[in-house]
Amino acid sequence: MLQTFQKKFYTNFIEDDRWKYIWEGLGVTLQVTLFAVLLGIVIGFLIAVVRSTYDKTGKLKVLNLICNVYLTVIRGTPVVVQLLIIYFVIFGSVNISKIPVAIMAFGINSGAYVAEIFRSGIMSIDNGQFEAGRSLGFSYAQTMVYIVMPQAFKNVLPALGNEFIVLLKETSVSGYIALQDLTKGGDIIRSRTYDALMPLLAVALIYLIMVIVFTKLVNILERRLRNSEH
Amino acid sequence: MSTNGDVLIQVKEVHKIFHDSLHALNGVSEEILRGEVVVIVGPSGSGKSTFLRSLNLLEVPTTGKIFFEGVDITEKQTDIDKHRQKMGMVFQHFNLFPHKTILENITLAPIKLLKKSKEEAEKQAMQLLKQVGLEEKAASYPSQLSGGQKQRIAIVRSLAMEPDVMLFDEPTSALDPEMVGEVLELMKKLAHDGMTMVVVTHEMGFAKEVATRVLFMDEGQIKEQGRPEEFFENPKDPRLQEFLSKIL
Ligand SMILES: Nc1ncnc2c1ncn2[C@@H]1O[C@H](COP(=O)(O)OP(=O)(O)OP(=O)(O)O)[C@@H](O)[C@H]1O
Numbered sequence A: 001m002l003q004t005f006q007k008k009f010y011t012n013f014i015e016d017d018r019w020k021y022i023w024e025g026l027g028v029t030l031q032v033t034l035f036a037v038l039l040g041i042v043i044g045f046l047i048a049v050v051r052s053t054y055d056k057t058g059k060l061k062v063l064n065l066i067c068n069v070y071l072t073v074i075r076g077t078p079v080v081v082q083l084l085i086i087y088f089v090i091f092g093s094v095n096i097s098k099i100p101v102a103i104m105a106f107g108i109n110s111g112a113y114v115a116e117i118f119r120s121g122i123m124s125i126d127n128g129q130f131e132a133g134r135s136l137g138f139s140y141a142q143t144m145v146y147i148v149m150p151q152a153f154k155n156v157l158p159a160l161g162n163e164f165i166v167l168l169k170e171t172s173v174s175g176y177i178a179l180q181d182l183t184k185g186g187d188i189i190r191s192r193t194y195d196a197l198m199p200l201l202a203v204a205l206i207y208l209i210m211v212i213v214f215t216k217l218v219n220i221l222e223r224r225l226r227n228s229e230h
Numbered sequence B: 001m002s003t004n005g006d007v008l009i010q011v012k013e014v015h016k017i018f019h020d021s022l023h024a025l026n027g028v029s030e031e032i033l034r035g036e037v038v039v040i041v042g043p044s045g046s047g048k049s050t051f052l053r054s055l056n057l058l059e060v061p062t063t064g065k066i067f068f069e070g071v072d073i074t075e076k077q078t079d080i081d082k083h084r085q086k087m088g089m090v091f092q093h094f095n096l097f098p099h100k101t102i103l104e105n106i107t108l109a110p111i112k113l114l115k116k117s118k119e120e121a122e123k124q125a126m127q128l129l130k131q132v133g134l135e136e137k138a139a140s141y142p143s144q145l146s147g148g149q150k151q152r153i154a155i156v157r158s159l160a161m162e163p164d165v166m167l168f169d170e171p172t173s174a175l176d177p178e179m180v181g182e183v184l185e186l187m188k189k190l191a192h193d194g195m196t197m198v199v200v201t202h203e204m205g206f207a208k209e210v211a212t213r214v215l216f217m218d219e220g221q222i223k224e225q226g227r228p229e230e231f232f233e234n235p236k237d238p239r240l241q242e243f244l245s246k247i248l
């Protein structure tokens, strides 16, 4: 029993340095997730600014319309399909490495969700804050930057942390464009050793540990923010 | 040079209609003179807040014009932000910035808008805080203050911009009864120092003691006005008589 385990462990991870598929795949997964979240934050922030400006002032009508189309399309279609379209259709004829494509696809996808996080953050700030800023003589933009955004951003930090966790798991479909992320790494080992259980279990375990750790961190952050009123 | 008695704010035939049907202001014309303390009273929903908030264009009139220091601020080209710097506003719910200290609450606008240096703005803020007896709160956050203290800070925050007029919308209505006095005291002091003030309030004592003029609003119009003595002793409008009999 123990011996078969040791043997399987050896063929799956040690032989031919197969652990490298997992290790390097993990690196790719983290890299794609991190930069996709950052891209998503940038996109989501811009969309939230456009949408709440439109809500509050009626300006930016055309941009608001474009944002709504984007939100509807991105949230109405599977992320795998978006990934495939971006890789095979949009970048189909150019030679581009897969990591930036994945970052772009997941970032554009995440942006749609982050936009709603930011927007609800901005909406959650009492309108009195906005009026106090305007009545002192701040412009709309200044009021947003100095008064509304800092409070909104603090409120949405935990939600952004959760978005990172969601994306960490979602990037596991990167294998569709043959990007060797963590999941694909385990799958490659499986195809070499014809043993599905051990490599896939290892992959699942790594995701699980990362999610548990990051969830813990988000919870700590949340508690810290709640305790400090300001 | 401006002197007391000049027209500071002129309101001409202002109408405000919400949602295409609700006539919150129904043809209001009024002048606020420099140095006046005008108190506005009236039943709930009569348009007091809408009137006050249209003076600094927080509510944009549907029709009509508002002049501030001779400039038509309802004109599209007018830089309203510039004029708002000269019109302080105090809200029922204080609206202090919770993510900033008291000192930062007060100095934010002078630093960003009047381009004062941090040292200069803080020096001025500390002087103002001293006048209201809240110097030791400079480093505190709004959540650490009582309601009365918050409202006094909100007044100081407006004063730091050195406004030509102060607008108050029920500044004591959200306060516990024991804290109303300290805010009214500060407002009285402001009035004595010659600040032009427009005050929506239910504090009739304040109106009688401090107001130079009292306006009665009802159904989106100014139905009656006068010096406090005649306004309270000898009301003519039947709705005002009814209103006064209910609250006095
Ligand atoms: N932003 C708004 N949207 C729609 N209706 C509004 C808005 N603001 C005020 N109103 C309506 O306009 C009318 C006048 O309201 P306003 O707040 O000016 O009254 P008020 O005299 O200040 O009353 P209160 O004593 O209750 O504060 C009310 O019927 C109110 O419901």
Ligand SMILES: [Mg+2]
Pocket: B048, B049, B050
């Ligand atoms: Mg009101």
